[in-house]
Structure formats: C-alpha cells, structure tokens
C-alpha cells in the first residue's frame with residue numbers, strides 16, 4: 001500500500017441479509033468502525049432492498065454504501081434492473097460491476113460491464129470493476145491475457161482517477177482458497193500498469209478472512225479487499241477492516 005493511495009475494504013453481501021438482518025449487523029458493526037484508522041475506507045454492498053435501511057443505520061459512520069451492480073440506462077423498459085439515479089437517492093457512492101457471478105450466471109459481457117462502469121461514473125458513482133481468471137485459464141497460463149482483456153475492454157473511456165479495480169481469481173471466490181499474497185500482489189501490480197495510473201486503487205478479493213487480511217494488506221500493490229462471505233459477520237468483518245500491517249511493510 002503506497003502512502004498516497006487510501007485503502008478500500010469493501011464487503012459484498014451478495015444475496016444475503018434482509019432489512020432486519022442488515023439493521024442487526026449495523027448495530028454491532030458501528031462499534032467496529034468507531035476508531036477506524038484514517039488510512040482506509042470501508043464500503044458495504046448489501047442487496048438493493050437493504051440499501052435504504054443500511055444507509056440510514058450507518059449514517060454518521062465512515063462506512064460508504066455500494067450497489068452490487070448498476071444498469072447502464074437511467075430509466076426505461078429494463079424489468080428487474082436498478083439505475084444509478086435510483087441508487088443516488090439512497091446515498092450510494094460505489095457500484096460493483098463485472099463481478100464473476102453476473103458474468104457467469106447472466107452472461108454479462110465486457111461491453112455491458114464497460115457501459116455500466118461509464119454510467120456509474122457519469123452519475124458520480126465509483127465503479128468497482130472486478131476482473132479475474134478461472135482455474136482452467138490459470139492452468140492454461142492465460143491469466144495475464146484474460147485479465148488484460150477485461151481491464152482494457154472494461155475500462156474504455158473510464159476516468160481512472162475515480163475507479164477501483166478488484167482482482168478476484170474465480171477459483172478463490174467462496175472456496176476458502178485465498179490466492180497466495182505474493183501472487184495476488186504480482187497480478188495487482190500488472191493491473192495497475194495496464195490501467196496506466198499509479199494512483200488507481202487495486203483490491204484483492206477471493207476468500208479473504210480475518211486470518212489472511214494482514215498478509216494481503218502488507219503487500220505493496222494491494223490497496224484493499226473485496227470480501228464476500230466474511231463480510232456477513234460484523235465481528236469478523238470488523239477485524240478485517242481493522243487489519244494491521246507491520247510497520248515498514250506495505
């Protein structure tokens with residue numbers, strides 16, 4: 001972590017937590033961010049329906065609210081979708097785009113992901129663009145090629161000064177297999193080079209937990225984490241956002 005880049009730890013709740021559960025989480029999580037060090041920011045992406053509840057329950061804390069996706073149009077005949085202006089109404093500041101789950105289950109393309117990222121920025125939201133290779137691609141030594149393409153196509157026309165990129169190897173998501181910190185560091189460094197802006201925030205995501213966060217954050221190219229399963233527990237996520245890096249590391 002460079003001295004200029006501010007770390008961003010983001011929780012992605014996926015399809016977990018109704019409003020009552022989000023409220024209970026926030027009551028416990030508030031204490032965890034009371035003494036949050038200044039060098040980091042915390043973001044939580046709840047399901048759309050829990051956004052108003054969580055946004056209100058965490059107001060006055062340093063926690064920002066993200067959406068798990070965002071549509072590329074402002075409004076229209078897009079059944080089931082949510083637009084950027086709708087998110088802004090509830091204090092949302094970030095939007096995840098290009099997560100491997102919508103890429104896989106809803107066949108999202110790099111072109112659509114790029115349109116989502118552009119629209120997000122147009123409305124002042126910070127896109128968190130997720131990129132990462134599958135196990136087959138890694139074994140076929142295609143990791144760099146795949147991620148380079150995702151970065152290039154996903155970021156066309158994007159202002160890299162208002163952007164977060166999350167390196168999420170698909171084989172590490174929800175599997176309990178965290179990518180080795182040195183390898184995650186290597187790929188995050190490549191991504192930063194491809195984005196072409198030394199200040200861009202690059203996160204690592206994939207089975208991050210309280211036991212692995214300190215090592216990951218000690219890596220110089222890793223500026224934060226995108227945390228799925230481990231962000232659902234307020235105490236465990238509290239430990240993650242309060243990660244500790246030995247003096248001199250990072």
Ligand code: PGA
Nearest residue numbers: 173174206207227228229
């Ligand atoms: P995980 O999910 O931490 O549960 O592996 C990460 C993600 O999908 O963003």
